[in-house]
Amino acid sequence: MEDKQLQAYKKNNALLCQFIIKLSSFYEGFSDKVDGELKTLRGHLSGTPNFSLATVSINKLNVALQHQDISLRKYSLETVSSIEDAMKQLQKIIFEDEALRGLATQELIKLNQPVSDIFSIYRLYARAVQLHRVALGKHVKGLLSGDSATPETATSTQRQSAEDDGTERGSAHFYRSIFIELNQLVTSYTEKKPNDRQLLDIKKRLDQGMANEQLLESCVVVLRMIVQDAMTEASLTGKVIQGLHTSLGKIGEDVSKSIDGSKAQFEQRTASNAELKTYIDNIEEAVSTTDSFDALKTQTQSCIKVLSKTLTDTQASDSESQTALISLLSSMQDRINKLQQQTDSYKRKIAEQVMQSKTDALTRLPNRQAYNEQLAIAHQHFQSSKKPLSIALIDIDFFKSINDKFGHSAGDKTLQLVSRAFKRHMAGDQFLARWGGEEFVVLLPNTNETKLREKLEAIRKDLESMQLKFKQEKVVITVSLGGTSFTSTDTIDSAFERADKYLYQAKRNGRNQVVTDIDAQK
Numbered sequence: 427m428e429d430k431q432l433q434a435y436k437k438n439n440a441l442l443c444q445f446i447i448k449l450s451s452f453y454e455g456f457s458d459k460v461d462g463e464l465k466t467l468r469g470h471l472s473g474t475p476n477f478s479l480a481t482v483s484i485n486k487l488n489v490a491l492q493h494q495d496i497s498l499r500k501y502s503l504e505t506v507s508s509i510e511d512a513m514k515q516l517q518k519i520i521f522e523d524e525a526l527r528g529l530a531t532q533e534l535i536k537l538n539q540p541v542s543d544i545f546s547i548y549r550l551y552a553r554a555v556q557l558h559r560v561a562l563g564k565h566v567k568g569l570l571s572g573d574s575a576t577p578e579t580a581t582s583t584q585r586q587s588a589e590d591d592g593t594e595r596g597s598a599h600f601y602r603s604i605f606i607e608l609n610q611l612v613t614s615y616t617e618k619k620p621n622d623r624q625l626l627d628i629k630k631r632l633d634q635g636m637a638n639e640q641l642l643e644s645c646v647v648v649l650r651m652i653v654q655d656a657m658t659e660a661s662l663t664g665k666v667i668q669g670l671h672t673s674l675g676k677i678g679e680d681v682s683k684s685i686d687g688s689k690a691q692f693e694q695r696t697a698s699n700a701e702l703k704t705y706i707d708n709i710e711e712a713v714s715t716t717d718s719f720d721a722l723k724t725q726t727q728s729c730i731k732v733l734s735k736t737l738t739d740t741q742a743s744d745s746e747s748q749t750a751l752i753s754l755l756s757s758m759q760d761r762i763n764k765l766q767q768q769t770d771s772y773k774r775k776i777a778e779q780v781m782q783s784k785t786d787a788l789t790r791l792p793n794r795q796a797y798n799e800q801l802a803i804a805h806q807h808f809q810s811s812k813k814p815l816s817i818a819l820i821d822i823d824f825f826k827s828i829n830d831k832f833g834h835s836a837g838d839k840t841l842q843l844v845s846r847a848f849k850r851h852m853a854g855d856q857f858l859a860r861w862g863g864e865e866f867v868v869l870l871p872n873t874n875e876t877k878l879r880e881k882l883e884a885i886r887k888d889l890e891s892m893q894l895k896f897k898q899e900k901v902v903i904t905v906s907l908g909g910t911s912f913t914s915t916d917t918i919d920s921a922f923e924r925a926d927k928y929l930y931q932a933k934r935n936g937r938n939q940v941v942t943d944i945d946a947q948k
């Protein structure tokens with residue numbers, strides 16, 4: 427080889443080595459094994475390159491990178507599928523917003539296309555995160571003000587200011603939920619203490635609307651009242667139990683006195699019987715041994731005298747202990763009667779408390795806890811009897827707008843009127859409860875798919891025809907309903923989830939409608 431050629435060859439080799447060294451740094455960080463081998467390769471290629479050792483290193487790297495490729499592919503698939511899941515969840519939340527839903531669908535379509543390299547996943551991921559942020563901003567804002575921001579038209583400044591408002595909106599949302607909670611608490615508490623002036627004052631001010639500081643102050647006042655009442659209640663309960671304990675103790679004493687008395691009486695009677703027996707034995711002996719009639723007469727007379735005295739004494743002692751026993755029994759009876767009265771009133775109080783804990787204070791309907799208990803019983807019966815069982819969820823449409831337009835009290839009133847309307851449709855063992863907020867749940871034993879649909883449709887129609895009036899304005903309330911019948915493989919949760927899915931389908935389809943298994947099969 428010519429000198430010139432050799433020089434050029436060496437120069438190219440050096441360039442190639444530098445290139446490999448630089449390229450190898452790019453792949454650093456995928457795994458410790460690859461990193462180690464890359465370091466070795468760089469060592470072989472730097473300074474005076476050793477190509478034979480570098481070739482060994484390159485072969486080892488080939489194998490390691492092949493494995494890496496497999497795990498990268500797996501990682502990509504997992505990442506894409508979790509982005510897909512997140513997008514689907516997002517679609518559920520933003521189903522009302524055409525534009526956002528469209529964007530989410532487009533992203534889902536892109537996710538289903540093959541991923542060419544790992545870096546394109548990051549682009550998909552970034553877009554998914556961005557869409558979530560837009561939807562979340564809108565969702566929070568929608569909750570508070572009901573207005574909407576169009577994601578595509580929102581400028582970056584708008585987006586920035588939306589982010590800046592985040593904390594403010596968060597706290598507004600926080601105060602709103604405190605307001606609702608406090609309102610429910612005060613409503614149920616005023617039922618219990620209808621003449622409490624402090625409570626009535628808070629209720630009135632809540633209806634008129636409260637500043638945030640007042641809201642927190644009122645929370646503290648109500649909390650203090652509850653703690654005070656709970657303490658009084660506990661001390662009353664303690665007193666009742668103490669009273670029962672004392673009464674039981676006294677009864678115990680009476681019983682042991684009566685037992686002691688009976689024992690003494692029994693002993694005395696045994697002694698007198700023995701005495702009587704001795705006298706009778708004496709008479710018997712006298713009859714058999716005495717020849718003289720006079721002597722017998724005298725002896726018998728004296729024995730009969732003693733006998734008569736013993737009998738009179740026994741009789742007197744009997745009647746004395748009988749009187750004592752009767753008086754003891756009557757005092758015991760009095761104590762037992764008193765005890766009975768105390769326990770009866772205590773039982774009534776406890777039953778009332780249990781009832782309260784299962785009743786929704788605003789609508790007086792059974793609450794979620796009561797429903798869950800009832801459902802567990804009904805489901806067990808369904809499994810053993812194989813008679814049909816259906817459940818349904820009812821949600822008032824655009825209920826938030828009633829609160830926003832006419833105030834929270836009007837919202838409360840609506841909930842009460844709507845509950846009454848639902849209740850009119852319940853017969854026999856059919857069960858209605860307030861699930862929470864503006865959502866209700868119905869349990870319909872012995873009701874198949876057809877009957878369920880008829881019932882729900884009747885409720886829907888009834889509500890639609892009912893006219894309410896707030897601030898001189900006529901308001902029509904509509905409801906969306908989702909209902910399903912249990913199948914043999916259903917759990918309590920799976921049937922509930924299906925009913926919930928149908929309810930959201932009814933909302934999505936435009937509200938004021940019923941969706942049941944029958945509609946889903948169409």
Ligand SMILES: Nc1nc2c(ncn2[C@@H]2O[C@H](COP(=O)(O)OP(=O)(O)OP(=O)(O)O)[C@@H](O)[C@H]2O)c(=O)[nH]1
Binds near residue numbers: 788823827835836
């Ligand atoms: N007055 C009153 N409002 C309540 C009560 N519980 C929940 N809310 C309100 O009910 C509203 C429910 O609003 P959303 O979940 O947006 O539902 P919506 O407005 O009915 O809309 P759709 O269900 O989508 O038709 C919220 O504004 C809650 O503040 C309550 O006990 N009393």
